[in-house]
Amino acid sequence: MKFNSLLENPIYVKAGYILAILLALFLPKIVSDMYYLGIVNYMILYAILCMGLNLILGYTGLLSLGHAAFYGLGGYTTAILITRYGFSFLSCLIISGIVALLFGILLGIPTRKVRGDYFCLLTIAFGEIFRLVAQAWIEFTNGAMGIVGIPIPKIFGWSIRTESDFYYLGLTLLGFTYITLALLVNSKFGRAFIAIREDELAASVMGINTALYKIIVFAIGCFYAGLAGSYLAVYQTTITPSNFRLEESCLMIIMVIVGGMGSLLAPIAGVIVMTIATEYFRGISEYRMLIIGVIMVAVLLFRPQGIFGTSAFKS
Amino acid sequence: MFFDVLLIGIMVGAIYTLVTIGYSMVYSILKLMNFAHGDVYIFGTFICYTLLSKYSMNPLVAILIAALLGGLLASLVEVVAYRRLRSEQHRMISMITALGAAYVIQNSNELQWGNQVLAFPSILTAKTFQLFGFTIPITQIIILVIAVSLIAVFTLFLKYHPYGKAILCVSEDIPTASLMGIPINKTITMVYFIGGMLGVVGGILYSTSYNAVSLAMGFRGTIIAFTAAVIGGIGSLGGALVGGMLLGICENFIGVYVSSSYRDPITFLLLILILLVKPTGIMGSVDQSKV
Numbered sequence: 140m141k142f143n144s145l146l147e148n149p150i151y152v153k154a155g156y157i158l159a160i161l162l163a164l165f166l167p168k169i170v171s172d173m174y175y176l177g178i179v180n181y182m183i184l185y186a187i188l189c190m191g192l193n194l195i196l197g198y199t200g201l202l203s204l205g206h207a208a209f210y211g212l213g214g215y216t217t218a219i220l221i222t223r224y225g226f227s228f229l230s231c232l233i234i235s236g237i238v239a240l241l242f243g244i245l246l247g248i249p250t251r252k253v254r255g256d257y258f259c260l261l262t263i264a265f266g267e268i269f270r271l272v273a274q275a276w277i278e279f280t281n282g283a284m285g286i287v288g289i290p291i292p293k294i295f296g297w298s299i300r301t302e303s304d305f306y307y308l309g310l311t312l313l314g315f316t317y318i319t320l321a322l323l324v325n326s327k328f329g330r331a332f333i334a335i336r337e338d339e340l341a342a343s344v345m346g347i348n349t350a351l352y353k354i355i356v357f358a359i360g361c362f363y364a365g366l367a368g369s370y371l372a373v374y375q376t377t378i379t380p381s382n383f384r385l386e387e388s389c390l391m392i393i394m395v396i397v398g399g400m401g402s403l404l405a406p407i408a409g410v411i412v413m414t415i416a417t418e419y420f421r422g423i424s425e426y427r428m429l430i431i432g433v434i435m436v437a438v439l440l441f442r443p444q445g446i447f448g449t450s451a452f453k454s
Numbered sequence: 455m456f457f458d459v460l461l462i463g464i465m466v467g468a469i470y471t472l473v474t475i476g477y478s479m480v481y482s483i484l485k486l487m488n489f490a491h492g493d494v495y496i497f498g499t500f501i502c503y504t505l506l507s508k509y510s511m512n513p514l515v516a517i518l519i520a521a522l523l524g525g526l527l528a529s530l531v532e533v534v535a536y537r538r539l540r541s542e543q544h545r546m547i548s549m550i551t552a553l554g555a556a557y558v559i560q561n562s563n564e565l566q567w568g569n570q571v572l573a574f575p576s577i578l579t580a581k582t583f584q585l586f587g588f589t590i591p592i593t594q595i596i597i598l599v600i601a602v603s604l605i606a607v608f609t610l611f612l613k614y615h616p617y618g619k620a621i622l623c624v625s626e627d628i629p630t631a632s633l634m635g636i637p638i639n640k641t642i643t644m645v646y647f648i649g650g651m652l653g654v655v656g657g658i659l660y661s662t663s664y665n666a667v668s669l670a671m672g673f674r675g676t677i678i679a680f681t682a683a684v685i686g687g688i689g690s691l692g693g694a695l696v697g698g699m700l701l702g703i704c705e706n707f708i709g710v711y712v713s714s715s716y717r718d719p720i721t722f723l724l725l726i727l728i729l730l731v732k733p734t735g736i737m738g739s740v741d742q743s744k745v
Binding site for chain 2: 200256259261263267385389393427431434
């Protein structure tokens with residue numbers, strides 16, 4: 140296929156990376172319209188989420204439909220710590236990531252026993268428990284009304300107010316996500332969990348502790364969701380349980396699938412395509428889920444490896 | 455009070471069992487989480503609602519038409535979204551197309567009927583009778599009888615009818631069944647058709663006993679069906695019955711005695727606990743993966 144050979148040519152790939160980095164650094168100078176910059180900020184948010192999810196989905200083959208819950212755990216942790224206890228944003232960011240990580244370990248432990256599909260159900264159940272408890276525990280989470288009035292975050296005296304400030308904050312987080320993930324995937328550790336994805340039984344025969352690796356990878360993926368949730372809390376200044384519905388988890392999965400699983404940057408392509416599609420079709424928003432569903436089925440039927448994915452899953 | 459809650463629990467459990475059977479069969483054959491199941495049954499329930507409230511049709515005819523349409527939609531989903539992916543791809547891929555199909559149906563339902571709770575006309579009498587000093591509403595007895603007899607008919611169908619036996623063969627081993635001359639595609643489409651039909655009947659019974667139908671019940675139905683199937687043990691009819699009943703009864707007791715807003719979280723927690731203690735479900739057998 141022509142498109143694939145273009146992807147394999149190192150010169151085009153390098154030029155593409157450099158162009159993308161330059162564009163990313165100067166985007167707020169080029170895009171003056173705050174509305175469009177706002178859309179870009181949501182893209183960054185989803186890019187962080189999807190890169191974390193891709194680690195779970197594309198690198199270990201666990202289908203998690205509860206990613207929104209970890210995103211929400213991060214969001215609520217930040218919102219509650221900032222508004223009630225006056226924590227600084229940076230500490231909230233770290234704590235949010237760690238809270239999501241801990242819950243990731245907790246939910247990851249059953250993977251030792253539970254097969255793939257049941258695990259998927261487990262994540263759905265966890266996601267729903269999180270959302271329903273956030274709705275019902277009014278004293279702590281303020282119920283369906285959510286937590287409002289989250290103050291402007293400050294990092295080392297830099298107060299983040301405008302869309303372009305948030306853009307750079309998001310970009311930093313995205314850069315952090317990419318670099319840490321790239322280091323992880325290319326390490327010995329990373330090769331072990333790629334082996335698990337390719338053939339779990341063979342990997343375990345080679346002496347890889349598959350159960351432990353799955354838990355760790357799952358928890359790390361959740362950690363990034365916690366970061367993204369923290370970013371969402373300060374960016375939106377409000378947080379409600381409806382931010383973290385199952386549809387959000389599904390949307391993330393679609394983004395990863397459309398972009399391509401198993402490659403670090405490919406999900407970003409999915410994020411861009413899906414965000415533009417949903418924005419473009421905003422005028423006919425009642426058809427939104429219909430269009431998303433059709434894209435989902437069509438992509439998987441005709442290009443199961445996604446736009447930039449290198450290889451599809453083997454049966 | 456205790457007895458009433460138990461009775462309602464049993465009725466809800468019987469309905470859940472109906473919804474679960476089709477789901478469990480599909481799962482045991484294809485190992486595919488059919489996310490579209492709940493949306494298909496809510497589509498059928500909405501059709502029934504329209505037929506009853508707009509055209510004031512005979513309830514029996516309306517249920518029949520709705521069940522047929524629901525079955526057709528379920529088979530259509532199978533043909534369009536699942537069939538091509540059945541053999542050569544990773545299972546996860548077809549699970550995600552299932553999710554996509556669910557979205558398409560859900561959104562189409564929303565365009566037609568909106569996302570409000572609609573008042574479902576009650577097709578059964580509201581009379582009650584006395585038994586050993588307890589007041590028992592006839593509606594619940596009728597629903598229970600319908601559900602149990604459908605379950606019985608389906609069990610007999612699987613056991614004695616050639617088509618039913620074909621379904622069991624395919625669920626055992628697809629390549630071998632195909633070598634024995636069983637038309638795989640037709641059989642699988644039939645499973646979807648029957649599953650969709652039973653689901654629609656379950657959805658209608660549920661809606662008529664609560665006098666309500668809404669879009670959100672579709673997704674909840676998918677989760678309920680999967681939960682019940684997993685609790686009981688996937689692929690066995692007895693498992694669907696045990697899981698459905700247990701879920702229905704537990705849910706009602708939690709709703710009445712603990713808290714109604716924590717009903718669903720506790721149900722899900724129960725599911726997680728059961729998966730942790732016995733991942734194969736109460737009636738399920740161990741499935742060893744082979745090299």
